[in-house]
Amino acid sequence: MANDRELILKRVKDALDPLPERAALPDYAGDLAVMRKITAGRDLLELFSERIKLVNGSVITSKEQLRDRLIEGKWMHGYCDPALWPALAATLGTGFTVETEFDRTRIDDYSFAITRAAGAVAETGTIILSDASTTYRLAALTPWVHIAVVSKSEILSDLSIAVAALGKDPNVIWCTGSSSTADVEGILIRGVHGPGVQIALVID
Amino acid sequence: MAHQLIDTFATRLRPETKAAVYDGSKKGHEKRTKLLFDNYAKPDDLRKLAGKIKQHVIENLDTYLPATEERLKENGINVHWASTAEAACNHVLEIMRARGAKRVVKAKTMVSEEIELEAFLNKHDIECLETDLGEFIVQLDHDKPSHIVKPIIHKSRREIAELFEKNGLGAYDDEPQVITRRAREFLRKKYLEGDVAITGANFVIAESGRIVLVTNEGNSRFCLAATSCHIAIVGIEKILPRDRDLALLLNLLGRSGTAQELTVYTEFISGAKASTQPDGPQAMHVIFVDNGRTDVLASDCKEILRCIRCGACLNVCPVYRQASGHAYRSVYPGPVGAVLSPLLLGKNFPQKADLPKASSLCGACNEVCPVDIPIPDLLLRLRAKAKQEGVPSPGTPPMGGWAVMASQPAAWKAALVAGKLINFMPTKLLPVPPLRAWEKTRDLPEWRGGAFRSWLKKHNS
Ligand code: SF4
Numbered sequence: 122m123a124n125d126r127e128l129i130l131k132r133v134k135d136a137l138d139p140l141p142e143r144a145a146l147p148d149y150a151g152d153l154a155v156m157r158k159i160t161a162g163r164d165l166l167e168l169f170s171e172r173i174k175l176v177n178g179s180v181i182t183s184k185e186q187l188r189d190r191l192i193e194g195k196w197m198h199g200y201c202d203p204a205l206w207p208a209l210a211a212t213l214g215t216g217f218t219v220e221t222e223f224d225r226t227r228i229d230d231y232s233f234a235i236t237r238a239a240g241a242v243a244e245t246g247t248i249i250l251s252d253a254s255t256t257y258r259l260a261a262l263t264p265w266v267h268i269a270v271v272s273k274s275e276i277l278s279d280l281s282i283a284v285a286a287l288g289k290d291p292n293v294i295w296c297t298g299s300s301s302t303a304d305v306e307g308i309l310i311r312g313v314h315g316p317g318v319q320i321a322l323v324i325d
Numbered sequence: 326m327a328h329q330l331i332d333t334f335a336t337r338l339r340p341e342t343k344a345a346v347y348d349g350s351k352k353g354h355e356k357r358t359k360l361l362f363d364n365y366a367k368p369d370d371l372r373k374l375a376g377k378i379k380q381h382v383i384e385n386l387d388t389y390l391p392a393t394e395e396r397l398k399e400n401g402i403n404v405h406w407a408s409t410a411e412a413a414c415n416h417v418l419e420i421m422r423a424r425g426a427k428r429v430v431k432a433k434t435m436v437s438e439e440i441e442l443e444a445f446l447n448k449h450d451i452e453c454l455e456t457d458l459g460e461f462i463v464q465l466d467h468d469k470p471s472h473i474v475k476p477i478i479h480k481s482r483r484e485i486a487e488l489f490e491k492n493g494l495g496a497y498d499d500e501p502q503v504i505t506r507r508a509r510e511f512l513r514k515k516y517l518e519g520d521v522a523i524t525g526a527n528f529v530i531a532e533s534g535r536i537v538l539v540t541n542e543g544n545s546r547f548c549l550a551a552t553s554c555h556i557a558i559v560g561i562e563k564i565l566p567r568d569r570d571l572a573l574l575l576n577l578l579g580r581s582g583t584a585q586e587l588t589v590y591t592e593f594i595s596g597a598k599a600s601t602q603p604d605g606p607q608a609m610h611v612i613f614v615d616n617g618r619t620d621v622l623a624s625d626c627k628e629i630l631r632c633i634r635c636g637a638c639l640n641v642c643p644v645y646r647q648a649s650g651h652a653y654r655s656v657y658p659g660p661v662g663a664v665l666s667p668l669l670l671g672k673n674f675p676q677k678a679d680l681p682k683a684s685s686l687c688g689a690c691n692e693v694c695p696v697d698i699p700i701p702d703l704l705l706r707l708r709a710k711a712k713q714e715g716v717p718s719p720g721t722p723p724m725g726g727w728a729v730m731a732s733q734p735a736a737w738k739a740a741l742v743a744g745k746l747i748n749f750m751p752t753k754l755l756p757v758p759p760l761r762a763w764e765k766t767r768d769l770p771e772w773r774g775g776a777f778r779s780w781l782k783k784h785n786s
Contacts (some may be wrong), residue, residue, distance in 0.1 A: 124515045126406040134618035143384040147377045151569045154576040156364045229591035252599035281572040291596040297587045300543040305501040306516035315543030
């Protein structure tokens with residue numbers, strides 16, 4: 122095992138040396154795979170709202186809408202990023218139990234979690250989370266409902282721009298819709314391990 | 326015409342399995358085609374370009390591998406190298422032992438199947454739990470995946486419900502929603518008890534030292550949120566040059582694999598968790614695995630190393646649809662497997678030299694491949710290789726009998742009855758050598774021939 126590095130690299134070299142020439146890296150426009158028919162000339166919030174619906178997510182734009190959705194789904198106990206709570210406390214005050222510390226020994230107590238997103242992608246209806254923006258990876262994943270708070274200015278147009286914006290965060294995750302599987306007879310089921318409901322709360 | 330070994334397995338499949346595999350693979354293919362053609366004016370150009378990028382990488386692995394290693398290390402990731410399956414397993418064990426770790430939660434990775442990691446870890450008293458729903462079901466049933474993206478395409482909901490009942494996961498209920506919820510309840514506790522997360526990698530980026538993981542279920546994310554150590558086991562061919570190449574490749578992977586514009590979760594990992602983040606691995610390891618890949622690289626079929634394991638060629642293949650994945654008796658089934666599986670065996674190529682013959686060379690696999698691998702050409706090259714090396718034509722002598730039986734109904738019926746004897750026969754005594762070799766690594770499905778005939782007879786009388 123100790124010399125496996127050298128062994129592998131030698132085998133690679135021996136395999137490649139006889140090649141008369143090596144295939145070059147093709148040059149191409151970075152936005153080649155952008156779905157132009159979908160993105161061209163569109164308002165980003167409008168497009169994002171439309172596209173996230175197609176993957177069974179939704180966009181809301183006010184605290185009141187959030188409150189109504191939660192009440193409607195009977196999701197009354199949740200977690201909220203402490204930095205976001207002061208702005209939401211008045212609206213979600215009565216009737217809700219909201220914790221600002223996430224306790225991993227009680228994950229089933231939380232039916233929803235509100236965390237900050239690092240951005241969104243309009244083209245695909247994707248929410249971007251990062252280690253810097255997400256207070257707890259588990260909070261954004263384990264409750265049935267995840268509400269990601271996105272600033273309007275953080276909505277990117279397409280995947281090629283989102284790739285360029287990956288940056289230095291050690292963990293960036295794109296969430297496009299809710300956790301799903303079609304393993305059992307090809308039938309689509311939402312909420313396998315992660316959220317069954319994915320909501321983006323877009324703020325100014 | 327003499328029967329191929331693979332046809333024999335196809336003949337023996339239960340109609341239920343055959344229908345499940347056929348429908349599942351066909352549906353996948355049709356959706357994919359629509360998505361690609363709706364969104365892009367020239368989808369073929371995208372596949373060809375992706376093929377060129379990957380071909381460039383594999384022809385320059387001698388520079389890409391050390392360069393990628395350096396970036397990974399700069400990101401604080403420990404890099405290990407494994408020339409064989411055994412070496413890869415041992416790396417995992419050493420990392421586990423150094424941490425005093427006992428429990429692995431594992432996201433779907435084909436390379437871990439290839440190196441038979443689970444059996445190895447179990448031998449060393451380490452629990453290794455599959456978290457992808459399909460793989461979890463395969464594990465419960467001591468079965469093998471039969472598709473690289475849809476591991477239980479061969480199983481019906483009825484079988485799964487029975488399996489869950491047998492394993493104490495609730496009374497019989499074959500509603501897919503109920504099955505999924507029960508797995509959710511069971512697995513979420515297990516993630517939190519896990520010490521180490523093991524994943525593969527869909528891509529490793531040379532420029533930035535990131536690995537990219539895609540799942541729909543979010544199971545790899547759960548593994549990486551709950552445990553304190555992440556081990557990624559990666560084939561040496563998984564490299565992409567730059568982050569920007571991801572925009573193209575991720576688009577193609579989602580569409581080709583599961584007919585989605587993008588997989589639900591796409592995770593970009595460049596090291597242990599951020600210091601401000603309470604959840605996730607404090608240490609990260611990447612194990613680069615050769616295990617026969619350099620033999621493939623030295624062969625005249627190196628194009629197969631472009632493969633991004635999307636499964637599209639399985640879905641479209643008439644042989645796969647009829648025979649199902651297990652017929653290929655390999656971790657990698659379907660057209661990609663017919664090329665890759667024998668090559669990965671290196672010197673032992675003759676053991677699976679029959680696979681490249683089980684193809685009508687219809688060309689559909691090449692047409693759908695998101696990295697434009699000329700699979701039919703590679704199959705022909707492998708057939709030539711088998712001939713050159715004087716590999717006896719497998720299938721013909723031992724399977725000759727099948728041709729006779731299949732053409733004579735009386736003989737066929739007699740054989741169906743005799744077939745039941747297989748259930749009671751010690752593996753070593755199996756009459757057919759290739760079957761014996763196959764049986765070493767798998768439990769032969771119970772012989773069910775004749776059940777339909779007797780059922781029909783009863784219902785007609
Ligand atoms: S060979 Fe091509 S089509 Fe088949 S799994 Fe690999 S990438 Fe997909």
